[in-house]
Amino acid sequence: MNDLPEHVRRNRALWDDWAKKFAASGEENWTRVTPTWGIWDVPESEVHLLSADMTGIDAIELGCGTAYVSAWLARRGARVVGIDNSQAQLTTALRLQRQHGLDFPLLHGNAENVPYPDASFDFAISEYGACLWADPRRWVPEAARLLRPGGRLVFLVNSFLLMLCMPAEDDVAATDRLLRSAFGMYRVEWPGGHGVEFHLAHGDWIRLLRHAGFEIEDLLDLRPAADATTRYPFVTLEWARQWPCEEVWKARKRA
Ligand SMILES: C[S@@+](CC[C@H](N)C(=O)[O-])C[C@H]1O[C@@H](n2cnc3c(N)ncnc32)[C@H](O)[C@@H]1O
Numbered sequence: 666m667n668d669l670p671e672h673v674r675r676n677r678a679l680w681d682d683w684a685k686k687f688a689a690s691g692e693e694n695w696t697r698v699t700p701t702w703g704i705w706d707v708p709e710s711e712v713h714l715l716s717a718d719m720t721g722i723d724a725i726e727l728g729c730g731t732a733y734v735s736a737w738l739a740r741r742g743a744r745v746v747g748i749d750n751s752q753a754q755l756t757t758a759l760r761l762q763r764q765h766g767l768d769f770p771l772l773h774g775n776a777e778n779v780p781y782p783d784a785s786f787d788f789a790i791s792e793y794g795a796c797l798w799a800d801p802r803r804w805v806p807e808a809a810r811l812l813r814p815g816g817r818l819v820f821l822v823n824s825f826l827l828m829l830c831m832p833a834e835d836d837v838a839a840t841d842r843l844l845r846s847a848f849g850m851y852r853v854e855w856p857g858g859h860g861v862e863f864h865l866a867h868g869d870w871i872r873l874l875r876h877a878g879f880e881i882e883d884l885l886d887l888r889p890a891a892d893a894t895t896r897y898p899f900v901t902l903e904w905a906r907q908w909p910c911e912e913v914w915k916a917r918k919r920a
Contacts (some may be wrong), residue, residue, distance in 0.1 A: 672852070672861035673775050676798045677750045679860040680730075684753030690896070691731025695761045700737045702792065703821055703911045704897045705889030712885055712913060714790070714819050719743035723786045725811060727776040727804060727820075728794020732758035739767050743788065748772040748779055750798070777803035784813045796820035800852075801863055801873055809877040814920040818879060819913065824886065827900060827910045828853070828864045836898045839910070870914060879916035887911040 669677070700709040709715060716722075720742030726735045729747030731754060738745040746769060749755050755771050762768060774780065776795035789812055791797075795804045808818050829847055830839040833856050851869070853862045865873070867884070874881055886909030889895075893902060900910045 669775060670777070670800070670803075672798075672800060673750060673777070676860050679858075680749075680751035680798075681753040684751055684757060687731060687754065688757045691733055691757055691761060694733035695731070695736055695765055697733070697737070700734070702913070703887055704895045704900075705887070705893040705902075705905065705911075707887050707889060707893075707911075712887065714821075714913065714915075715741060717741065719788070722788050724788040724790065725779070725781075725786045726794065727779075727789055727791040727796070727808065728798060729758065729771070730754045730794060731761060732771060733761075734790060734792055735769060735771075736761070736765065736767055738788075738790070739769050744769070746770045746772065746781070746786075748774050748776050749794070750775055775799070777807055779807060779811055781811055783810050786811050787813055787816045789816070789818045791820040793821060793823075796822050797862055797864075798860065799863070801865060801870075805873050805879075806877045809879060809918055812918045814918055816918045817882075818874075818916045818918070821887075821911060821913045823864065824909045824912045825850075825864065825866055826908055830904075830908075831899060838898060839900045839904050841904070874914070874916050878919050880919055881914065881916050883913075883915040885913040885915070887913065 722743040724738045724743040724745045726747045729735050729749045732747045735745045735747040752773050755773055758771050776799050789808045827839055829843050847866055850864050853864050889905050
């Protein structure tokens with residue numbers, strides 16, 4: 666524990682504390698036959714994060730939490746591994762594995778330093794996991810190391826625009842004003858919070874991904890349906906229908 670980077674130690678304590686609050690949504694997502702993504706449940710048919718048939722694909726979820734994304738991959742035939750920094754989150758994941766009769770490896774660890782050899786996987790995914798809570802200068806090169814040439818990386822995070830419009834106070838929704846500078850954003854700690862997040866401008870993501878050996882295939886701005894709902898207070902439907910509050914990056918490791 667003491668040899669973990671400071672942000673990883675702090676985020677471990679935070680997520681061990683928050684795990685109970687995320688158990689119910691994890692349970693609900695485990696029961697979904699068709700995946701939906703992000704805080705507005707955007708249907709997979711709109712965004713195509715996964716292939717319909719993933720038989721024989723070696724996949725890893727970086728920051729799997731309750732591991733419902735891993736479960737969706739396993740049901741599509743992938744040999745999946747989930748890694749998460751929080752033992753409490755993995756305890757929920759293990760319970761849901763047993764309940765749903767699925768069994769895949771769940772590792773307690775830091776996605777910046779994964780105990781698998783180079784080129785072990787064809788597909789890596791993160792939905793608000795390591796892609797938000799781990800240091801991109803560490804986890805992106807680590808994802809590149811883990812993937813085989815031609816392997817795909819897909820991750821979903823808060824949009825950069827949302828980060829510019831988000832008040833610092835807890836539970837206050839994003840405004841239609843730019844509240845902070847777009848330059849130099851990287852490590853973000855909200856006042857009163859205990860966790861460490863990472864938010865990057867698009868140019869910084871592009872440089873980082875390319876430097877690590879990825880080609881960027883797509884950047885999707887997610888738009889919720891007109892009748893979508895969310896349990897998260899930090900953005901309203903009115904806002905999210907006008908501006909993207911979530912984005913998906915799709916990249917491929919250069920062959
Ligand atoms: C919001 S959950 C993501 C899981 C799920 N997709 C969801 O949206 O609930 C964030 C997860 O990232 C994990 N996490 C944070 N930092 C991590 C790191 N450095 N390595 C692996 N997992 C990490 C947390 O423990 C937490 O379970």
